[in-house]
Amino acid sequence: MDKHPSAIKPESWLVSAGRSSEPGAPLNVPLVPASNFILGTERGYSRDDATPTWEALEEVVGGLEAGRALAFASGMAAIAAVFDQLSAGAVVALPDDCYQGVAGLAAAGAERGRWTVQRLALDDTAGWIRACATADLIWLESPSNPLLAVADLEAICAAPRKPGAIVAVDNTFATPLNQQPLEFGATVSLQSATKFIGGHSDLLAGVATTRDDALYHAIRTSRELNGATPGTLEAWLAVRGARTLAIRLQRAQETAMVLAERLEAHPLVERVRYPGLPSHPTHATARRVLRGFGSIISFELRGGAEFADAVCRGVGLVRHATSVGAVESTMERRAAIPGQTHLPPSLLRLSVGIEDAEDLWADLDQAIRAAAP
């Protein structure tokens, strides 16, 4: 079987994990579409006992995050399984900028009186450390979607906590290659495998990873009882996508740095947010906690929403589409999404893919110039 992930580099683990070494076994992870199995072992029904294909995805991601992973139907399903752990009246600390689905889930629970929510700026490290002493769920997302604020996970995850408190980190934008929240002391790390892990915009899946045995079993029970299980084909596609994660991410973040610098110098661009730029408010923290700055850039234009919408219509190689972390570059105006009132109207979120950097720049530059008011 595979070497333990600590014995080989993550890049090698991504390629090797989950494969058999048995003579005659398929080289690739088998796609096993099965709801039930012949009784007599621990595997009877897949909603309870998983399929070998989900387990391959769990092995790949768990090894990278350095914990035990559970695969889910989507990133939101994995996230909801963590919120499912809260007792009535719990206190949730949530970033003021985070994925709109998480903000929506937290707000819906608060409206029904299930918990109360406290919002904090991601760079308010002292505020998060105080929240660790009183909150039952400390929810961090770093870098954040879409403002790309970076939290000092090292300091926050080491802070004293209320007994039983969960520190959860949505690690989707960093991927486990750029950041390992469990190594900092987080209780659980979340991935929307729909994004970088899958990497081809052709599946929905999520993964929750923890080192805490009791929490692992509780999250697993939540998956079972809520039926939040991954599709077997999706899990298989996610494993296949993960094989190339390291080279995709490396290429995309190199290009992102080039594009971020050029956008920052562009006469029609007001502001660029990219953790790798020295002008980024949490650049120093990013240098310390992240191994790479990622492939997502947010930028504001010198103009309003109409200008930004015209740029989205004017790009060609870059596709006007939501989501991030795929081989193809995509861009959208995030304030167009309902409930995202905290965002500047012209803010465009660009997910840089693996196309040629000069081709991408030419496309962005022509679209910005052509749309200028």
Ligand SMILES: *Cc1c(COP(=O)(O)O)cnc(C)c1O
């Ligand atoms: C997309 C995303 C999610 C939700 O994942 P789904 O797979 O769409 O359910 C959660 N967090 C972040 C940061 C995301 O980008």
